[in-house]
Amino acid sequence: xxxxxxxxFFISVILAQSIDEDVAFQKVSKKLAGSIPEDFIRKAFTHExxxxxxxxxxxxxxxxxxxxxxxxxxxxxxxxxxxAGKNFYEANKELIHSVAKSYDVDPFIIVTIAGxxxxxxxxxxxxSVFNSLYSQIHDMPRRSKWATRELAEFLxxxxxxxxxxxxxxxxxxxxxxxxxxxxxSFTRYSVDFDKNGRRDPYGWPDVLGSIANYLRMNGYSANSxxxxxxxxxxxAVYAYNHADNYVMAVLELTEKIRDRVNxxxx
Numbered sequence: 001x002x003x004x005x006x007x008x009f010f011i012s013v014i015l016a017q018s019i020d021e022d023v024a025f026q027k028v029s030k031k032l033a034g035s036i037p038e039d040f041i042r043k044a045f046t047h048e049x050x051x052x053x054x055x056x057x058x059x060x061x062x063x064x065x066x067x068x069x070x071x072x073x074x075x076x077x078x079x080x081x082x083x084a085g086k087n088f089y090e091a092n093k094e095l096i097h098s099v100a101k102s103y104d105v106d107p108f109i110i111v112t113i114a115g116x117x118x119x120x121x122x123x124x125x126x127x128s129v130f131n132s133l134y135s136q137i138h139d140m141p142r143r144s145k146w147a148t149r150e151l152a153e154f155l156x157x158x159x160x161x162x163x164x165x166x167x168x169x170x171x172x173x174x175x176x177x178x179x180x181x182x183x184x185s186f187t188r189y190s191v192d193f194d195k196n197g198r199r200d201p202y203g204w205p206d207v208l209g210s211i212a213n214y215l216r217m218n219g220y221s222a223n224s225x226x227x228x229x230x231x232x233x234x235x236a237v238y239a240y241n242h243a244d245n246y247v248m249a250v251l252e253l254t255e256k257i258r259d260r261v262n263x264x265x266x
Contacts, residue, residue, distance in 0.1 A: 125169025177201025
């Protein structure tokens with residue numbers, strides 16, 4: 001029994017030494033100093049599932065948004081996406097219009113962004129958010145400062161909501177939930193639309209409300225119909241994902257889903 005206790009003691013000492021030498025831990029813990037308990041931070045950085053994913057840096061080197069427009073368009077502006085958008089709209093019509101009315105935005109813009117970001121909840125998790133940001137800190141010097149800030153925000157969110165930092169999955173960039181918000185954007189723009197006391201990244205009322213709120217907070221004018229490249233809707237969608245390909249896909253798909261729904265009504 002004494003031998004076991006001694007062995008466990010030395011293992012804990014070794015782990016403590018290794019974590020203190022971890023560059024990511026040093027940066028994030030400094031950022032979080034005094035805001036959440038150090039024990040929670042240390043536990044996150046010694047989690048058994050912690051991992052550096054080398055493919056994340058490779059994904060950043062070849063993002064979808066940098067593809068030629070003709071190739072990018074084929075990914076999103078296609079029959080399966082139009083049909084999925086129409087079906088999602090029909091299944092959630094009352095909620096969608098409630099959100100749209102509350103924020104004075106086009107209901108089909110909200111529907112389309114939800115579809116492009118997660119295919120209506122089907123595709124939203126590739127890596128744990130922690131590991132994604134952790135990998136960026138270690139392997140991507142140019143993103144290290146940004147990833148440090150985002151990982152700190154993420155750990156605050158996990159602590160406040162009592163979540164295991166490894167249980168939330170997201171994109172290779174560190175975005176999570178059906179709306180694919182990075183942690184700082186989730187903190188700033190997410191809303192409790194259904195008024196149940198929490199902001200749920202996987203509950204459609206909060207997700208759609210958060211998307212609409214994000215657009216309004218980033219320049220979308222109330223009840224705007226200006227879809228031109230120099231207009232407020234284009235700029236607000238661009239803020240959601242800084243890529244012209246993304247905005248063009250969202251706007252074209254929005255019109256096709258709208259046309260499909262209106263066609264059925266007739």
